[in-house]
Amino acid sequence: YSESLTLDQARRADVLVALRMQDKNLSHSHGGPVRLYVAPMYFYKSAKWLSGITVTENVRAGYWENRGYDIDAWVGRSNGRDDEPTS
Template sequence: MSKPQTNKLPPGQVETSKFPVIHSGPVPDIDLNTWDFRLFGLVSEELRLTWNDFMELPKYTSTSDAHCVTTWSHTNNEWEGVALHTIMSLITLAPEANYALVHAEGGYTTSLRVDDLLREGVMLAYKHNGEVLSRDHGFPVRLIVPHLYFWKSAKWVRGIELLAEPKLGFWEQRGYDLYGDPWLEQRYRDTTSRT
């Protein structure tokens, strides 16, 4: 179980005043006129939101720390966007939908449990510290999952696929832990990993 946010860093982390930019592949050039977000898979009916639809949803703000698996931590990030539980309330999940695969631009994916997506502080953010996200940091929206390592907070998110069983995402396929709790130092997959 993840520990609540404190003034302490998880084991093995070092605080940085800069917000490093790390991603795989090129930074996409996204047109908001054609951007959409989908919830699909084990749902009663697929949901598709345009940018205008998304921006009409209730705004949500949260402050959290970001802990990268590469050992840097950037603390006290103020995010503004839409809470994931708000978006998920727009659909009806199948009873067996316990897992999710988050889809982003360029084929990037990351896997999560549905109950982690519904936790307080989890959101699709479009602003960081009062400024619209830069392209390098995920414009127009990035997922924020503050209780897990930051690779789970995918940039350039386009959809969430609901699943009955976990499906490995981009970094999970390359040996990263299935869960990724920074307080337990779940960086790489081993026999103590949980799904």
Template sequence: MGIVSPGFHGRRRQGDVKLPPGQYLTDDFPVLSAGPTPRVGQDEWEFVVTTETGERHRWSWREFLALPSETPTVDIHCVTKWSKLGTTWTGVSLDTLLADVETTADYALARSYGGYTTNLPLEDLLDGRAWLAYRFDGEDLHPEHGGPVRLLVPHLYFWKSAKWVHGLDLLTQDEPGFWETAGYHDYGDPWLEQRYQGD
């Protein structure tokens, strides 16, 4: 237990809900990003997977929408300490997108319009744990929240769910992304409270 703050009682408003350590509940949908919001039209958006051999797989908006979609309802946890429960998205599973991609890579670096990057182990993108989401709560994903398409990897802190996602580099070696080179944890498991380097 930490140092007791004299006179602090706190507000145990979570009730029975179990949250990752250090998180609090919000009903809002706060925004975290490092710069201006890129505006990417659906007609210009494309998703590109580049394997470790340089092979490229591309999907235009139209090709992407033709893929089978899923509508996961998931809890999300931001490293800035808010958690939002039961959020509903529509997107395409990474299992679907990567089904025909031949790779021996262990790592992935997600790249976004605007230059943002974030790294993840490739296995964290598979087995029904990650999506490219294009709708939130039944509506097109707003640019502020990463539209037209963002990565959705709810089991990791939400900075791993890259907004305005443009592509995925599949890599044989881990390559830290934007926040990961700015002091944040390489993996980012909210249940282990892996916020910063050294956690």
């Protein structure tokens, strides 16, 4: 399984690599020990069980994008919204 974000997307304040939730280590069922959390995008961007991060020149389609999902995945965008995502 893989996911892609642009560098600008990954650097947003509401995108994080999560190790803890509610002051406890992130459980396996919640994607631990390490999970990517991408708040402004649909949850398929928030990859569970993160095993690495690779920086590339171009965004590469991930598992869900290869099955027709939106590569940017802003909440609401694929449902017809055209406003800017919250920052």
